[in-house]
Amino acid sequence: MTMDRKELRKEQHRLEILEAAEQVFARQGFHTTTMEKVAEECGWSKGTLYLHFKSKEDLFFSVIIEKAEKFTSTLEKAISTAQNIEEVIGALVNAQFQFFIENNDFFQLAVAEQGKVMHGSDSGMREGLLEKQQHHVLMTTQSLQKHLPDDSPIKPDTLARSIMGAINIHTLTWLLQPETINPEELKLEITQLFLHGVIPCTKA
Numbered sequence: 001m002t003m004d005r006k007e008l009r010k011e012q013h014r015l016e017i018l019e020a021a022e023q024v025f026a027r028q029g030f031h032t033t034t035m036e037k038v039a040e041e042c043g044w045s046k047g048t049l050y051l052h053f054k055s056k057e058d059l060f061f062s063v064i065i066e067k068a069e070k071f072t073s074t075l076e077k078a079i080s081t082a083q084n085i086e087e088v089i090g091a092l093v094n095a096q097f098q099f100f101i102e103n104n105d106f107f108q109l110a111v112a113e114q115g116k117v118m119h120g121s122d123s124g125m126r127e128g129l130l131e132k133q134q135h136h137v138l139m140t141t142q143s144l145q146k147h148l149p150d151d152s153p154i155k156p157d158t159l160a161r162s163i164m165g166a167i168n169i170h171t172l173t174w175l176l177q178p179e180t181i182n183p184e185e186l187k188l189e190i191t192q193l194f195l196h197g198v199i200p201c202t203k204a
Helices: 005-028 035-042 046-052 056-080 085-102 104-119 125-147 156-176 183-196
Strands: none
Touching: 005 035, 005 046, 005 056, 005 104, 035 046, 035 056, 056 085, 056 104, 056 125, 085 104, 085 125, 085 156, 085 183, 104 156, 125 156, 156 183
């Protein structure tokens, strides 16, 4: 179903607000950000913000969920053309790292604030975010299962969570200490780790 002109304009306003909010949250953190500051950043009135988002918390989670949806699209595109397990794992590692790198400010925000806000939130928005995260795991699991050898001792969901967990912890280190990590080298190492393990095979 296509949106009419009014709906398109409303959606454009919503996206502009989300983009501005992401920048303000990233600079100031959740607790010191105000709806007034976000309104000033995007050039809309505070009343316009409240037409789209009922509270600052709602706006914060909407920013994160919007980014999660973009990440879903990135991940789907990356693994859709994979022909074997090597290509799936390579695509997963590359897509996730690239998305983190291209959205550095956002992930600094998420690392710094998401846990604190979620812990104290009674909003249904956090359930929506958790559903998005679970969808990423399921999508990754299904792609791995499609190409994982039948005799593999590793379950697809175990492998999916392990790959995503490894990327998350290394990305966190990169966000906190960017000078200590070369992302391109690390992508290659992680890919090799999950494809070949840590002990080189010896020829008989």
